[in-house]
Amino acid sequence: MRLSLIPREGISWVVRRVTFLLVLFAGAFGLFAGEGRVIKVLPEFIDLKGRASVSPSLYDRDAYQHQLRLHPARRSGIRYYTQWKVKPPVFGLVKLRLELRGAARGDLPRQKTLEQSITPGGRFSHWTTIELAGTDYREFGEVTAWRMTLWEGDQLLGEQKSFLW
Secondary structure (H helix, E strand, O other), X not given: OOOOOOOHHHHHHHHHHHHHHHHHHHHHHHXXXXXXXXXXXXXXXXXXXXXXXXXXXXHHHHHHHHHHHHOHHHEEEEEEEEEEEXXXXXXXXXXXXXXXXXXXXXXXXXXXXXXXXXXOOOOOXXXXXXXXXXXXXXXXXXXXXXXXXXXXXXXXXXXXXXXOO
16 A cells, blocks of 8 residues: 555656756856856166166066165056956956055054956956055055955955965
8 A cells, every 4th residue: 555645666756856956946046146257467776767678578577676675765556467268148347355464563463455346347357456555555665475366246256365465
């Protein structure tokens, strides 16, 4: 005597339907989760004339950056070149957020956050520049650690951070 309301051959049908619906809903909710990453972050000092290098040569750029690192009085700021990528579809505002920590003055280290809205598009990566210069740079002082994050709305998509973060 069978007490089940579903015929014995119908149980596998119900299991297949439930499994199909679970996979379908999981896929639908996965579409709303953005996919992106921060590929590379290149911090470079800026001299008093707004330059990061005196010539297009990579060797000259590295040598000039070394000179700016040794002589803080010759700097007017720091620029962060960021390579990022976001795969479509994108449903919210996309932005890069740069968080900086500086040398301590008093009890706590200095902290500053800079944000830049970006427009994703295409299959390829993009470069964006975020800069801390002028009086903001002089007031902040020496940067000891940084973290670059990529956001879609309030969802974190990717990050890169310095060794000391």
